[in-house]
Structures are given as C-alpha cells and as structure tokens.
Amino acid sequence: MNSNKRNKNKSILYIIITLSFIYFLQLINLYSLPSQINIFEGGKKHINLLLPFTITDLESKNKIVKIQNEERELGFKTKNKYSLQSTKRGKTSIDIKLLGLFPVKTMEVNIVNRVKLMPGGQSIGVKLKTEGVLIVALSEIKGKDNKVYIPGKESGLKIGDSILEINDTKIKDSYHVIDLLNNIENHEVKLKVKRDNEKIIKKIMPVESKEDGTFRIGLWVRDKTAGIGTLTFYHEKTKKFAALGYGISDMDTGKLMNISGGEILEASISSIEQGTKGHPGELKGMFFESQNLLGNIEKNTELGIYGKMNNNISNTFLKESLPIALQHEVKEGKAYILSTIGEKKVNKYEVEIIKKETQANIAPKSMTIKITDKDLLSKTGGIVQGMSGSPIIQDGKIIGAVTHVFVNDPTKGYGLYIEWMLEESNILKNDIGKQKIRDIPYFFVENCKKKVK
Structure with a gap:
C-alpha cells in the first residue's frame, strides 16, 4: 500500500517537474x-x-x-x-x-507595403571624417628631470576618446590640433572629450621634453579614414543608401568610429589578393577624392554606413528595383550575391544559405553563407575584404548583405538581414508610418596617424 502511494507520488512529482521544465522553456521562447x-x-x-x-x-x-x-x-x-x-x-x-x-x-x-530597392554590388570608395579627433595612442615623454611621464594617462584620457574641443575651441582636424598646441608651453590644457556617447571635461598638463625642449602632451590622433567597400542598396523614393553591412571601427582602438560626416565615391578594383585558410584575401582598389562623388555618409553604425545619394544610381546587372524579403521569408538554400570583382561592372555569383538565425531584435550575423560559384572561387578563393555589403538575393528578393568571413574557411561567412538594414536607415519605419570565427572588417584602411607635440 505504502509502495503504491510512493510510486504515485513519484509519478506526480515527475509530471510536475516535466510541466515546469516545459513552462520554463516556453518562458525563454516568449522572452526571445x-x-x-x-x-x-x-x-x-x-x-x-x-x-x-x-x-x-x-x-x-x-x-x-x-x-x-x-x-x-x-x-x-x-x-x-x-x-x-x-x-x-x-x-x-x-x-x-x-x-x-x-x-x-x-x-x-x-x-x-513591400519595400523595393535598387540592389547594389558596385565597388565604392569610402571617406569618413571623425567627430573631432580620435586618440589612438598615449605616448611617454622624457622630461627635463629625466623622469618619464604619460600626460594622457595621468589626466584620465583613454585610447578611443574623441577630442572635440581644446580650450573651448572646436576642433576641425588633426592639423588644427597641432596649431592650437604649438605654443602651449607649461599651461594646463582643457579638453572636451567624447567617450561612449558621453561628453566629459579633462585637463592635461604638458611636459617639457628633454629631447628638444618643446612642451608636449603625448597624444597620437587621427581625424579621418578611407577605404574600399561595396554598396548594398539604393532607395529611389528617399535617395537613401546603405553599404558594407558592418560598422567601421578604428584600426588602432577597435572601437566604432564616431563620425561627423563622410562621402562615397566611384571606385575601381586594381588587383585581387586571394583568401586562404587563416588569411582573408582583399580587393585592392582606388578612387579619386576630387571626382565621381556619389553621396554623403550620415551614419556609421554596427550594421553599416548610411546616407543619401546625390543622384539616382543604376545597376549594370539588374535594371529595375527588387522587393525585399523579411526575416521569416528567408530560407536555407540557393541564393546569389552581386559584387564587382576585378571589373567595373556588377556580376552575379552563386551562394548557398546554409544556416539562418531567428533574431528577435536587430543584430548582426543573421545567416551563414557559403560561396558555391566556381568562377568567384577561382578569382578570390571565397569572401575577401572589399566584398562586404554585397547584396544577397533569393527568389527575386533582396534578403541581406555579406558582412564577415570565416578566417579558417574563406568560402564561408556571415550575412545580415536586409530588414535590419532598412530599420537602421529608417526606410522601413517611414513606410510603417512610425570553425574559428573572426570579425574581419572588409575595409582597406588608410593610416592617417599624426603625432601631436
């Protein structure tokens, strides 16, 4: 009798535990x-x-x-x-x-309404201007007393900070910084700094250098960067564009760059470095700053660069706009990308969506793609720097953009849902009415580092 009662109680306990577990799993699902x-x-x-x-x-x-x-x-x-x-x-x-x-x-x-976009695929030159100047290094200074000082560190400055003002004067560029600090001597310098979207005031005391007798604050700064990427889309109604599919981070600090503006220009690919296991390849290109201006960059976000075109832009492969697919419409299987590889015209290359993620909120790495096109594999070895932003098309709809490569397998990489890029550019909101993986930024960065005395 007691044995039957114990077995019955155990059965009830098991049922309660099972139901509680199912309920817990569902709560996690609801949260997502x-x-x-x-x-x-x-x-x-x-x-x-x-x-x-x-x-x-x-x-x-x-x-x-x-x-x-x-x-x-x-x-x-x-x-x-x-x-x-x-x-x-x-x-x-x-x-x-x-x-x-x-x-x-x-x-x-x-x-x-189903949004239509003109797909990109064109190689573009990208120029970004930082907001103020970006601190990329804090250097040591040997003083007249033979002691070593690091004024930037002692004043609480950090690599990745943006200097917006010096002694209440707004900074234009790194040359302007040099001009403002040329005659500082031993006077304390007031800096307005932006750190993680917060503006703070720091004061730094210059050190007289034993090397040449000048006063220095020991900061290395940068005011711009430039490189090659790929246009993702152009929206004819609003003239908005998106490119790259990932945010441009400073190569020294690794932080997303705060920008005051920028431009995209026509570019041409001059050579291709093939990707191999452990070594991402690269599209090397060129553009001229004085001509072929396509548009102005307004935002640099984790999901790419966004702005407005000066004029309508056409696609040499597809002549008409394509509808976009929302996340739940994307499926695993065949697709293709549009990209410019060693030529001036956009071409189609076959890929396969081998995995898609269900994402509750805006996030990168929406899907895993594999390059299957033999022609592209023979030219690049897979996904290479400069291809980021290449639109991904499936069943006649734009579903996303190429973003990152798998370092140990350059034939594979990540893609970003086009829905998230539309949210980031506010196009969709306007329409509503209201293996070892490493993130490789596919952006060939020009080093514009300058030393400040």
Missing part, C-alpha cells in the same frame, strides 16, 4: 519573441507556442490581421501553431496569454 513584428500586406507570419499559452488580437475590430490556430492534432497536443494573415495596411496588437486568461506579453504587428 520581438515586441514588434512586420508583415507585408497580403503576407503571413507563423508563431509557435507551447501549451498553455495562446494568442488573441487586442484590436479585432480593425481586422488588420487574421489569427488562425493551424495545429490540427486530435486529442492531446503540446503546442499551438498560429498564422498571422495580414488583410490590410495598419497597426494592431496581439496578446500572448497563459491559459487564455493572463497576459504575459504584448506584440505590436505592423502591416506594411
């Missing part, structure tokens, strides 16, 4: 769901929920989205498979509830 989702007009989105969670429309009168439970299992079932079918443009909200009674998460659903 975005607070906002986009669906194209006439499109459909699937959401799977484990029991006992359900979905209800908070604004059913609007009839913007039709919710249907597609799970047809008879008897006991463990999940609800919902389809959200859009009916017309607009916004609505849906509630995820426990036992159909207790709300645990609200999601905003936006039904939008």
Whole structure:
C-alpha cells in the first residue's frame, strides 16, 4: 500500500517537474519573441507556442490581421501553431496569454507595403571624417628631470576618446590640433572629450621634453579614414543608401568610429589578393577624392554606413528595383550575391544559405553563407575584404548583405538581414508610418596617424 502511494507520488512529482521544465522553456521562447513584428500586406507570419499559452488580437475590430490556430492534432497536443494573415495596411496588437486568461506579453504587428530597392554590388570608395579627433595612442615623454611621464594617462584620457574641443575651441582636424598646441608651453590644457556617447571635461598638463625642449602632451590622433567597400542598396523614393553591412571601427582602438560626416565615391578594383585558410584575401582598389562623388555618409553604425545619394544610381546587372524579403521569408538554400570583382561592372555569383538565425531584435550575423560559384572561387578563393555589403538575393528578393568571413574557411561567412538594414536607415519605419570565427572588417584602411607635440 505504502509502495503504491510512493510510486504515485513519484509519478506526480515527475509530471510536475516535466510541466515546469516545459513552462520554463516556453518562458525563454516568449522572452526571445520581438515586441514588434512586420508583415507585408497580403503576407503571413507563423508563431509557435507551447501549451498553455495562446494568442488573441487586442484590436479585432480593425481586422488588420487574421489569427488562425493551424495545429490540427486530435486529442492531446503540446503546442499551438498560429498564422498571422495580414488583410490590410495598419497597426494592431496581439496578446500572448497563459491559459487564455493572463497576459504575459504584448506584440505590436505592423502591416506594411513591400519595400523595393535598387540592389547594389558596385565597388565604392569610402571617406569618413571623425567627430573631432580620435586618440589612438598615449605616448611617454622624457622630461627635463629625466623622469618619464604619460600626460594622457595621468589626466584620465583613454585610447578611443574623441577630442572635440581644446580650450573651448572646436576642433576641425588633426592639423588644427597641432596649431592650437604649438605654443602651449607649461599651461594646463582643457579638453572636451567624447567617450561612449558621453561628453566629459579633462585637463592635461604638458611636459617639457628633454629631447628638444618643446612642451608636449603625448597624444597620437587621427581625424579621418578611407577605404574600399561595396554598396548594398539604393532607395529611389528617399535617395537613401546603405553599404558594407558592418560598422567601421578604428584600426588602432577597435572601437566604432564616431563620425561627423563622410562621402562615397566611384571606385575601381586594381588587383585581387586571394583568401586562404587563416588569411582573408582583399580587393585592392582606388578612387579619386576630387571626382565621381556619389553621396554623403550620415551614419556609421554596427550594421553599416548610411546616407543619401546625390543622384539616382543604376545597376549594370539588374535594371529595375527588387522587393525585399523579411526575416521569416528567408530560407536555407540557393541564393546569389552581386559584387564587382576585378571589373567595373556588377556580376552575379552563386551562394548557398546554409544556416539562418531567428533574431528577435536587430543584430548582426543573421545567416551563414557559403560561396558555391566556381568562377568567384577561382578569382578570390571565397569572401575577401572589399566584398562586404554585397547584396544577397533569393527568389527575386533582396534578403541581406555579406558582412564577415570565416578566417579558417574563406568560402564561408556571415550575412545580415536586409530588414535590419532598412530599420537602421529608417526606410522601413517611414513606410510603417512610425570553425574559428573572426570579425574581419572588409575595409582597406588608410593610416592617417599624426603625432601631436
């Protein structure tokens, strides 16, 4: 009798533990769901929920989205498979509830027009100007007393800080810094500095150098950078563009560069260095700063550079704009990229999407791609520096952009969802109305380092 009771209690305990585990897994799943989702007009989105969670429309009168439970299992079932079918443009909200009674998460659903973009693939020259000047090194100074000083460190400055002002004078460039500090002598210098989006004041005391008797503050700074990349798209309606698919970081500090502006220009590829295992290749190109200006850069973000074109731009491979695909429409399988490899015209190269990620919020590394095109493999060995930003196209839609390479296998790399790039450029928001892996920045950087006395 007692044995049967113990077995019964154990069974109940096992059931409770199992249900608690399932509930815990579902809570993790719910946490990963975005607070906002986009669906194209006439499109459909699937959401799977484990029991006992359900979905209800908070604004059913609007009839913007039709919710249907597609799970047809008879008897006991463990999940609800919902389809959200859009009916017309607009916004609505849906509630995820426990036992159909207790709300645990609200999601905003936006039904939008399918955006069309002119795909890129063109090689471009990129010029960025930093906001103020960027500190890339703090150097030692041997003083008249034979002691070694590091004024920058002693004043609390850090590599990666941007100097915006010197003694209340706004900095134009590194040459301006030299002019302002030429006659500082032994007077304390006031610096306005930007660090991690926060502006702070630092004071630094110059040191008289034993070497030549001049007063120095021991900072190395940079005010610009330049390189080669690939255009991802151009939006004719707003004249906005996006390129690279990754943010440009300073080569010395590794931090995303705060910029005051920049330009993209026409560029041509002069030579190709093939990629091999452990050594990414590179497209080497050239551009002339005085001509062929295409547009102005307004933002440098973790997901690429963004700005506005001066004029309409065409594609030598595709003459018309293509619709974009949202994340849930991307599938594993065949696709192709557009890129300019050793020529002035854009060409098509076959790739395969071997893995896609489900991303609740804007994030890089959305999918893993593999180069399958024999012609491209023979020319570059795979993905090389300079190809970042190459648009990825699948089933006649732009789905993303090439970003990074797998160092130990240059035939593979990462891609970024085009949806995230549209969010970053505000195009989608405007339409709504409201192996060892290393991140290689595919950007050939020109060293513009200057020493400041």
